[in-house]
Amino acid sequence: MTTTTAPTTSEASTGAPPKLLMKGNEALAEAAIRAGCLHFFGYPITPQTEVPEYLVKRLPEVGGVFVQAESEVAAVNMVFGAAGVGVKCLTSSSSPGISLMAEGMSYIAACELPCVFINIMRAGPGLGGILPAQSDYHQATRGHGHGDYQVLVLAPSSVQEAADLMLLAFELAEKYRNPVMVCADGMIGQMMEPVVFHAEGAGPPMADNDWALTGCEGRERRIVNSLYLAPEELHAHNLALKEKYDRAARDEPRWxxxxxxxxxxxxxxxxxxxxxxxxxxxxxxxxxxxxxxxxxxxxxxxxxxxxxxxxxxxxxxxxxxxxxxxxxxxxxxxxxxxxxxxxxxxxxxxxxxxxxxxxxxxxxxxxxxxxx
Amino acid sequence: MTTTQGTAGPGPVAVEPRELRRSAAEIVDPAAARVIALAGGYGSGKTEVAVNLALLLARAGRRVQIADLDLVNPYFRCREARALMEAHGVRVVSPGGSKHWADLPIVLPEIAGMLDPPEGTVTLFDVGGDDVGARVLASLQPLLDRYELWLVLNARRPADATVAACRELRAAIEGSSRLTATGVVANAHLADETTPDVIVDGWRHARRAADDMDLPLRFVAVMDALAGSPELDVLDAPLLRMDRHMLPPWRRPATGDRHG
Missing domain, CATH: 3.40.50.920 (Rossmann fold)
Incomplete structure (x- = not known):
């Protein structure tokens, strides 16, 4: 196995961070680390496999955790768990794999946990093919799991923008305590373009996680839960979620x-x-x-x-x-x-x-x- | 209005056949190598180099056959330049039909017939990235007598960025392919943002890596538009002047074939 050397400054003469040539998938992976994400759970699938391939080498170098799950269903529930303890976490897949993660996404959104999904879209439906497509648009913006929840969805159009939106994805996930998806097609994932990382090294851990399950010794216990049997409580919960999505609709559109x-x-x-x-x-x-x-x-x-x-x-x-x-x-x-x-x-x-x-x-x- | 696209390459450049033969012979000794495998980190530019090398040798009058052995990744493989290479008389061996689009471990039976080419014919193997991509060569190793295994390095790729990383890459590729590396190819670039400095820095890096590994630096791959830059006068290896064939769908290939 070859090692991936952390891209560091070699252009000392100019003082500017060096431009690297990276695939969209690699840039997304490196940007996640720059955003402070040290926990990845996933399963390989073309055309996104370079995301886990990159992270399996890089995460140990920065003290991170990489788990190849036994399936996408397992991976999304590992993300559920990691998000629940208040660490920045990521999973990555391509279209059929995202379908498998749908149930978990609904649970994570219901529990108001921050995390980031990458979908490198391939052609469907079904197994479809492994070439690029944008046919998960409805799934990303409206579909996946059940219930009145939403996922914020960011769509890069270049490798540099993929890296930049990854940083934004973690910021928005934390701000709204909600899953955020970076949704790119296979071409953005596979193509190589110059990219610059302005942040240095691994980013900071989650700042505001006073809801996280960290062991309740010396404090009131916290509960992360999506089950509300009383209709009034579930109604109120949905109203709170709606208020959050309305706020995002007002403040976050980008074009x-x-x-x-x-x-x-x-x-x-x-x-x-x-x-x-x-x-x-x-x-x-x-x-x-x-x-x-x-x-x-x-x-x-x-x-x-x-x-x-x-x-x-x-x-x-x-x-x-x-x-x-x-x-x-x-x-x-x-x-x-x-x-x-x-x-x-x-x-x-x-x-x-x-x-x-x-x-x-x-x-x-x-x-x-x-x-x- | 902002424009994110690069400009098209220069117009047709007339190249004398004799000059073409000399430059091809500098890069591939007609008397020596008959089988050349291009390996390296994924995304280091093996395919672009392989396609351009095939075209150079074909234009210089050599018989060339190229096999797409990239079993790892279905995007940007040399089979995409098949029509162009075939128009230049290059024999292209890659899976046909719908398997063209697959990432399946398909090694065609024709490959066996390419391992010991007749005098005057060059076989090129465009191998997949990293040790994983080079593993397919191990199945061919018992049948390979004389071969070259060249490591394509792009100093701007994170995985090629240090001499230590190149050394590890070599060991991993040799381990999985059961072949011994016989040379290094410098292919530093930043796609549309490549400058002569990027090429010169990348050549220095490849030279250091080659010296460290006790391998010859075979040639420096350079896009044609930059090949005449005075900054490149310091280079101590032959130049492979390349056209870009592996393009994203929003980029048109440079119009026409500059070699006529």
């Missing part, structure tokens, strides 16, 4: 607007790898004199509805909105909610690991604009 932002005739809505491809298409179309912009949600949940609606409202009356996704119409659910009936939303989608080229996206945009 990017790209392209002809000073005035555009067509707005594309897209995220992750697909947004990168749309950007390449927009660059080409801008050179042709077409006015096209991209609205890219960075938080898939809470979805930036108001910002998305503002971006649509900046279109001329006959302007177009085109939803582009590597799935069969999932992101478009939220785009339609943002539009609230004010506009038609055109749809372009692929599945199965088929990734549209910038040329295909550009051709579709020209068609929508009657320019091709």
């Amino acid at each position: 990017e607007l790209y392209g002809a932002t000073e005035g555009y005739d067509l707005l594309v809505v897209s995220f992750g790898t697909m947004a990168r491809i749309v950007k390449s298409a927009i660059d080409e179309l801008t050179d042709e004199g077409l006015r096209v912009a991209l609205f890219r949600p960075i938080t898939l949940n809470p979805f930036p509805y108001a910002a998305c609606r503002d971006a649509m409202d900046a279109l001329p009356r006959d302007g177009k909105v085109l939803d582009v996704e590597m799935s069969m119409g999932q992101l478009i659910t939220d785009v339609k909610l943002a539009a609230a009936g004010s506009r038609e939303i055109a749809f372009m989608g692929t599945a199965g690991g088929v990734v549209p080229t910038p040329d295909e996206v550009a051709a579709r945009i020209r068609e929508e604009l009657g320019a091709g």
